[in-house]
Amino acid sequence: MSTILMNLLVYASQKKQHQRLLQALNGCDHRCALETFMTLRSLGQRLRRNCGGETWLVLVTQSPPELARLSALSDLILNTRSILVLPDHRRESAILGHTLYPRFISYLDSDFSDVGSVLETVLARITAGREDRTHPSRGPVPEKAGFGNDLITRIARLHGHEN
Numbered sequence: 001m002s003t004i005l006m007n008l009l010v011y012a013s014q015k016k017q018h019q020r021l022l023q024a025l026n027g028c029d030h031r032c033a034l035e036t037f038m039t040l041r042s043l044g045q046r047l048r049r050n051c052g053g054e055t056w057l058v059l060v061t062q063s064p065p066e067l068a069r070l071s072a073l074s075d076l077i078l079n080t081r082s083i084l085v086l087p088d089h090r091r092e093s094a095i096l097g098h099t100l101y102p103r104f105i106s107y108l109d110s111d112f113s114d115v116g117s118v119l120e121t122v123l124a125r126i127t128a129g130r131e132d133r134t135h136p137s138r139g140p141v142p143e144k145a146g147f148g149n150d151l152i153t154r155i156a157r158l159h160g161h162e163n
Helices: 015-024 040-047 064-071 091-098 113-134 147-158
Strands: 006-012 032-037 055-060 081-086 104-107
Touching (some): 040 064, 055 113, 081 113
Parallel strands (some): 006 032
16 A cells, blocks of 8 residues: 555546546556546635645646636645646747646646656655655764864864864
């Protein structure tokens, strides 16, 4: 059984895109607490509650009007790392999408494998960070060791102060 590494909130209003995205995330889903939303209202309600821990959003927009409605939730989205799937390659969509400050942008006409790859990278970094904190050879640094303490000792000696 795998450990849950992060919360993953997925928004896609159409079932077809929702299923395509979940297929692309197949390798990630067992390591994430996955929540899916098909309406902006339900997504907004969820974002108003504390997510707790590492949380990422994947937001799939079907059309420019839907992207505009999503941008109305920007005050809730800005505080969460996100991946945005734009409905088209138009300049206006890109400009509006960037106002949400996503960490990654993809497009609706893609196969979403890029989204899966980004999330795999995120999960690998989270896993590496956890291993660094728990690995026995990477325990706490002794108080007397380290560059900072050596530098302070040298400065104190220069000024005539001994330990």
